[in-house]
Amino acid sequence: MSKPINKIAIVGGGTAGWLAAGVIAAHHQAQAGSGVKIALIESSDIPTVGVGEGTWPTMKNTVSKIGIKESTLFEKCHAAFKQGGKFVNWVDGDGDFYYHPFTVPLGYGRLDLAPYVKDIESYAVESNFQHHVCEAGLAPRTMAEDEYKGQCNYAYHLDAGAFADLLKHHCRDELGVEHLIATVDYAELNDVGDIERIMFTDGSDYQADLYVDCTGFSSLLLGKTLDVPFKSTDDVLFNDSALALQVPYQSEDDPLACHTIATAQNAGWIWDIGLTHRRGVGHVYANDYLSDDEAEENLRNYLGDAMNGLEPRKISFKSGHREQFWKNNCVAVGMSAGFVEPLEATAIMLVEISARYIAENLPPDSGVMSVTAKRFNEQMDYRWRRIIDFLKLHYMLTKRPEPYWQAHTNPETIPQSLQDDLAIWGFRGPISADFDSAIELFPAASYQYVMYGMGFKPDFEKQAYLYQNQSQAERIIQQNQQITEQMLRTLPPHRDYIEKWLASHH
Ligand SMILES: Cc1cc2nc3c(=O)[nH]c(=O)nc-3n(C[C@H](O)[C@H](O)[C@H](O)COP(=O)(O)OP(=O)(O)OC[C@H]3O[C@@H](n4cnc5c(N)ncnc54)[C@H](O)[C@@H]3O)c2cc1C
Numbered sequence: 001m002s003k004p005i006n007k008i009a010i011v012g013g014g015t016a017g018w019l020a021a022g023v024i025a026a027h028h029q030a031q032a033g034s035g036v037k038i039a040l041i042e043s044s045d046i047p048t049v050g051v052g053e054g055t056w057p058t059m060k061n062t063v064s065k066i067g068i069k070e071s072t073l074f075e076k077c078h079a080a081f082k083q084g085g086k087f088v089n090w091v092d093g094d095g096d097f098y099y100h101p102f103t104v105p106l107g108y109g110r111l112d113l114a115p116y117v118k119d120i121e122s123y124a125v126e127s128n129f130q131h132h133v134c135e136a137g138l139a140p141r142t143m144a145e146d147e148y149k150g151q152c153n154y155a156y157h158l159d160a161g162a163f164a165d166l167l168k169h170h171c172r173d174e175l176g177v178e179h180l181i182a183t184v185d186y187a188e189l190n191d192v193g194d195i196e197r198i199m200f201t202d203g204s205d206y207q208a209d210l211y212v213d214c215t216g217f218s219s220l221l222l223g224k225t226l227d228v229p230f231k232s233t234d235d236v237l238f239n240d241s242a243l244a245l246q247v248p249y250q251s252e253d254d255p256l257a258c259h260t261i262a263t264a265q266n267a268g269w270i271w272d273i274g275l276t277h278r279r280g281v282g283h284v285y286a287n288d289y290l291s292d293d294e295a296e297e298n299l300r301n302y303l304g305d306a307m308n309g310l311e312p313r314k315i316s317f318k319s320g321h322r323e324q325f326w327k328n329n330c331v332a333v334g335m336s337a338g339f340v341e342p343l344e345a346t347a348i349m350l351v352e353i354s355a356r357y358i359a360e361n362l363p364p365d366s367g368v369m370s371v372t373a374k375r376f377n378e379q380m381d382y383r384w385r386r387i388i389d390f391l392k393l394h395y396m397l398t399k400r401p402e403p404y405w406q407a408h409t410n411p412e413t414i415p416q417s418l419q420d421d422l423a424i425w426g427f428r429g430p431i432s433a434d435f436d437s438a439i440e441l442f443p444a445a446s447y448q449y450v451m452y453g454m455g456f457k458p459d460f461e462k463q464a465y466l467y468q469n470q471s472q473a474e475r476i477i478q479q480n481q482q483i484t485e486q487m488l489r490t491l492p493p494h495r496d497y498i499e500k501w502l503a504s505h506h
Contacts, residue, residue, distance in 0.1 A: 002367035003209065005362065005363055005364060005365055006036050007036075007037045007039075007208040007210075008024065008036065008039070008208055008209065009198065009206060009208035009210070010039070010041070010212040010214055011041050011042075011184055011211065011212065011214060011220065012041075012042060012213070012216060013040055013043075013164065013179075013214075014049060014164060014214060015163060015167075015348060016214040016334020016336070017040055018164050018171060019062070019167060019351050020214060020333045021171045022175060022355075023065070023066060023355035024038060024355060024358055024362070025038050025175035025176060025177050026067060026175055027065075027356075027360065028362065030175060030176040031174065031175050033176075038178065039177070039178040039180055039206070040178070040179055041182055042180075043181070043184070046183065046218075048160075048164060048216070049160075049216055049217075049315065049335065050160055051244050051280070051342075052160045052342070052348055053157055053158055053273045054082060054273055054342065054345035055082065055156050055158065055349070056346070056348070056349040056352075057154060057155045058155075058352050060148050062352045062355075062356075066175070067175070068170055069147065070148050071147065071501065073156070073163075073166065075505075076162055076166045077158035077159045077162040077163045077166060078158070078162060079157060079158040079276070080156070080157045080256055080258065080274050080276055081154045081155075081156065081494065082102075082156055082273075083153070083155075083258050083259050084100050084102045084130060084134060085099070085100045085259060085260045085261075085262055085344065086261045087100065087264070088262070088263040088264065089263055089264040090262075090269075090395075090400075090454065091121075091399055091400075091453075091455055092398075092400060093264060093400045096121075098449070098452075098454070099124045099128075099131045099259070100124075100344075100453065101124060101134065101152075101259075101449065102153035103128060103152050104128075104153075104443060105124075105127035105448070106129070106483070107127070107476040111469055111472055111473060112431065113126065113473055114452060114458070115429075115473075116470060116473035116477070120452045121452065121453065121455050123449070123453070124453060126480065127477070127480060128480065129480055129483045129487050132484045133487055133488070133491060134258055137255050137493060137494050138258065138488070138492065138493060138494060138497075139258065139496075140153070140154045140491070141491070142490060142492060143492075143497070143500065143501065143504070154258075155345070157260070157273045157274060157275055158275070159280075182201070182204070182206075183201045184198045184215075185201045186198075187211075187220075187225040189225070193226070193328050194328045195211050195328070195329055195330055198211070198221075210330075210362075212330075212332075213330055213336045214332075214334045214336060216334065216336055218336070219332060219335075219336040221330050221336070222327060222330055222336060223322060226327045228327055229323045230320055231321055231322070232320040233321070233340060234319045234320065235413060237341055238286035238288065238407065238408070238413075239284045239285055239341045240316060240318065240319060241285050241295070241315070242285070242315045242317070243283045243285075243312035244280070245282060245303075245307070245310050245312045245313070246280060247278060247280075247303060247307070247310065248278050249279070250306070253495065255493075256276065257272070258494045260345070264398075265283065265290075265302075266290065266298070266402045266404065267285050267289035267294075267403075268286060268295070269283075269284055269343070270282065270284075270298065270299065271284065271342065272302075281299070281303065283295045283299050284342065286404060287316075289402075289403060289407075290404070292314060296312060319339070319341065320339075321337060321338025321339075321340075321384050324373075325376060326377055328369075328373075331358060331376065333351055333354045333355060334354075337350070337380070338384060343394060344387075344390065344442075346387050349441070350380075350387075354376075358376075361375070361376070382437070382439060386442070387441065388415065389415055389417055389421070390441075390442055390446070390450075392408070392413075392415065393450055395409075396413075396418070397454035397455065397456050398454070399455075422456075425447075426459060427458055427460075427463065428460070428463070428466075429448060429451070429460075430444040430451065431444055435447075
């Protein structure tokens with residue numbers, strides 16, 4: 001028999017839980033008494049993972065829809081602009097680098113510049129001004145532009161703890177989300193396998209119509225209670241460990257990077273994220289290839305004196321995801337659904353996408369739930385496959401000699417779907433039509449930046465007759481140079497802009 005769905009219990013108060021609460025509550029006007037009631041339940045004994053500071057440009061829309069001003073986000077979360085990723089030493093470890101900027105190449109959709117650039121490695125340099133804006137450490141906009149607008153596309157770097165806190169206050173005070181502090185001990189199922197109620201360690205219980213599992217790695221409801229198996233992807237992506245640090249600036253006006261820096265190491269990579277008040281730095285690595293002590297040594301070499309007095313925090317993780325994401329009346333969002341290394345900040349992006357799906361497809365009664373769940377599972381399965389392929393692309397084209405990197409080039413570790421893509425891209429490169437699904441996460445431009453940045457040049461000569469637009473290509477490349485020069489003249493230094501912009505709000 002079909003039951004109305006108007007009570008939602010979100011279990012977990014990390015970034016996933018609070019983002020899900022905000023997105024669903026804002027969409028369903030919970031505050032205005034629409035009939036949908038949302039409660040977020042979190043344990044005071046189980047900490048959040050406390051990392052996750054790089055986001056994707058989708059966050060602009062997510063935060064603005066929840067109703068948070070961009071200046072408030074910056075002020076409360078010590079946020080900075082993120083205009084893409086800089087990948088250092090991924091090709092041969094000799095100081096090489098390339099950018100994956102968030103702005104698509106100039107002329108994108110009109111003419112693919114890849115067959116015309118001088119060196120394939122300089123694709124992002126010749127086709128896109130954002131590479132230069134990042135190298136110069138500039139903000140993506142001037143004081144003349146409004147909140148959430150920019151001359152370059154951007155996302156944010158933000159303090160994970162402060163972000164969850166901001167969302168919590170906003171959800172409670174503005175969006176009508178009820179906040180309960182309790183530790184879930186177990187959940188009771190009814191005879192059709194739905195969660196009937198969750199039982200707390202103090203003996204009390206809670207009942208809802210839909211349960212959103214945001215319990216992080218423990219996956220308490222979807223994994224443990226509903227027994228949905230975990231699909232490991234460590235045969236493709238080997239990393240399973242991280243050492244995380246919060247690094248103070250030496251002085252208040254130290255330059256503030258406007259992109260994530262990912263520097264390859266002998267068996268993994270180091271992230272470097274600039275917030276206004278500190279940096280978040282960490283080493284992601286594979287324990288099979290690198291001990292924790294060796295990883296700490298890599299961090300010490302990377303940070304030099306800045307590491308003095310700091311103790312890294314070790315985080316272990318399993319790379320992979322659940323075989324289903326929505327089962328019966330339970331849907332997992334965040335790390336309870338899965339996690340792979342944070343190379344392209346896909347985790348929080350998937351949280352946003354999942355929360356939006358739940359909000360937009362929330363069935364009014366349980367009769368439609370199985371269809372909603374089936375669609376969600378199909379979409380998420382596709383997205384996970386795409387993410388895994390895209391992350392692997394960063395590794396498989398390396399020329400680095402260490403065993404970890406060579407193992408990444410072994411075809412046995414490369415998904416067949418990615419091998420098939422590379423076979424096609426080998427003669428014409430990635431094009432938009434390869435990514436025309438409405439649920440695609442990354443555009444062709446992202447694959448182009450990474451693939452060409454890694455030095456993979458398609459054999460355009462094989463069909464040279466297709467690439468006879470030399471003069472049009474030159475015009476676009478020249479135009480890119482002009483725009484670059486203008487931006488370098490007019491865009492303000494990153495830290496200066498944030499300080500002036502926030503001061504103008506007081
Ligand atoms: C090393 C590392 C770096 C990362 N970097 C990035 C990045 O740059 N960008 C990005 O997008 N993502 C990144 N991530 C992922 C990102 O941190 C997470 O996706 C994000 O923080 C969401 O986590 P979560 O809310 O799912 O889980 P958690 O933060 O672990 O929160 C779990 C919540 O569940 C509660 N809970 C657990 N069990 C119970 C229970 N029994 N009863 C009640 N409550 C319970 C806890 O109290 C907590 O509130 C990174 C992850 C790691 C490990």
